[in-house]
Amino acid sequence: MFATRYVAPPMLGWKDIPVEILHPCEFYYELLKEGKIKIARKIKEPVTLQDPCNFVRRAGGAEKLRYLVNATCENFIEMYPNREHNFCCLAGGGVVAFGPPWKGVRMEGGRIKAEQLKETGAKILVTPCHNCYTGMSHIIEHYNLGMKAKFMDEIITETMEIPEELKA
Amino acid sequence: MAEVKAVEKEVKIEEVLEPSLDKELRIKRKKVVDPGFDETIKRLTPEKIEKTINAVLNLRKTAARFLAPLETCIHCALCSDACQYYISHDKDPTYSPASKLRLTLWEMIRRKGKVSPEFIKQCARIAFTECNICHRCSMYCPFGLDITYQIGMVRRILFLLGVVPHNILDQDNSQSATLTQLWISQADWIDTIQWLEDETRLEYKNLRLPIEKEGAEVMWAPLGTEPKIATYHVVRTAIIMNVAGIDWTVPSRDGWDSVNMAMFIRDFETMQRVVLGLYENCLRLKVKRLVLTE
Structure with a gap:
């Protein structure tokens, strides 16, 4: 999203982007606000939320994420620090794509993230970003934190109401 | 702590x-x-x-x-x-x-x-x-x-x-050659979308995953990993779009992969080509909005 929305257009010499671009969480936020999707059952286990750097620090989407989590989960625990002050998942900046040789270096750097996660006592970690999902799953496994990373689309499809006409 | x-x-x-x-x-x-x-x-x-x-x-x-x-x-x-x-x-x-x-x-x-x-x-x-x-x-x-x-x-x-790093350079080369992260051909991409639609329809009646629908409201651009190794993301997005009743589509031509490995290693030339591919598909299909996957 970062390259498409912010970095590349000025380099291409464009004054503005030709079509509106949405992060999926901005899109889900709209769908929920407008009542296009409804939540049937909320997740009861304690959840916490990872703020992706691109969407939160650069695009300012922190409150939209919180709206989504509060709409789908009953017990939401903030990690500290949070929002734009949150630490990176250690997978960002392409670091996760450097592959297996660098996983050890990444895991060592993730100690603060693991401490931050453990402090919340949550059982589910909601991650709205692919990099975060992979990075955090590795950290949870490496530090044996006993929680599970879940993608935002997974949380929504698990909790939302499926209309009768779609049920097979 | x-x-x-x-x-x-x-x-x-x-x-x-x-x-x-x-x-x-x-x-x-x-x-x-x-x-x-x-x-x-x-x-x-x-x-x-x-x-x-x-x-x-x-x-x-x-x-x-x-x-x-x-x-x-x-x-x-x-x-x-x-x-x-x-x-x-x-x-x-x-x-x-x-x-x-x-x-x-x-x-x-x-x-x-x-x-x-x-x-x-x-x-x-x-x-x-x-x-x-x-x-x-x-x-x-x-x-x-x-x-x-x-x-x-x-x-x-x-x-x-x-x-x-060797691993990311390979992905950058892939973007440079195919505009996708993981050497996915156009045929593979279309085929994946079609079999996913077929399979998801077993559980969700009349679900559609429309390819190349001109004039749709939303175009969705996934990450290369999704059709390649994490197809459940495509399925979940399709379910959400269908439940919400969104008029949506995915392009059939190259320029559907919204990941930008080139940006991470500051290969600005490839980065711009990838982004340009996405926008060109949007304009060709005359969609109003582009929804990315991250």
Whole structure:
């Protein structure tokens, strides 16, 4: 999203982007606000939320994420620090794509993230970003934190109401 | 803070990464083998390094954006406490964002690009594997120096020199050749969308995953990993779109993969082509909005 929305257009010499671009969480936020999707059952286990750097620090989407989590989960625990002050998942900046040789270096750097996660006592970690999902799953496994990373689309499809006409 | 312990106990062997460097530039790290660093520096010559660094920094013309941070930084260490690598390594000062610059870009500027291949290899280690470009340090700098941008320009120099982690360079090459992250052909992409629609319809009646629908409201652009190895993301998106009753589509032509590995290694040329591909598909299909996947 970062390259498409912010970095590349000025380099291409464009004054503005030709079509509106949405992060999926901005899109889900709209769908929920407008009542296009409804939540049937909320997740009861304690959840916490990872703020992706691109969407939160650069695009300012922190409150939209919180709206989504509060709409789908009953017990939401903030990690500290949070929002734009949150630490990176250690997978960002392409670091996760450097592959297996660098996983050890990444895991060592993730100690603060693991401490931050453990402090919340949550059982589910909601991650709205692919990099975060992979990075955090590795950290949870490496530090044996006993929680599970879940993608935002997974949380929504698990909790939302499926209309009768779609049920097979 | 809660105490955490790693599951596997690795033997910690740290040694000076590049012993041939000047004393004040030596850092201690674990050895990691990556052909993207170890093999590529063998091709470098001092002339090539000097030429590349000076081309990017352009110290005669656009120097201010590189020189200003170098002359403004007072080493207050607010950026250090912002960096997860610094905190996780028991506040080892060589992981501090300011010292990451001192050990890479600022040394290149001081020496006017006259540095050794070993120095370049150490720069690659620092700029690629010890920084997430997360912008946290830039946010806390009291002078508003964009440290992250500077690290990004180190990555740009390294990319032009070809010293890039092997794994991500492959993905960048894939983007350059196919506009997708993982060498996915157009046929594979269309086929994947079609069988996913078929299978999901067994559980969700009349679900549609429309390809090439001109004039749709929304075009969805996934990441290359999704149709390749994590197809459940495509399925979930299709379910959400269908439940919400959105008029949506995916393009059939190349330029559907919204991942940008090229941006991470500052391959600006490929980065722009990937983005241009996405926008061209949007305009061709006359959609109003583009929904990405991250």
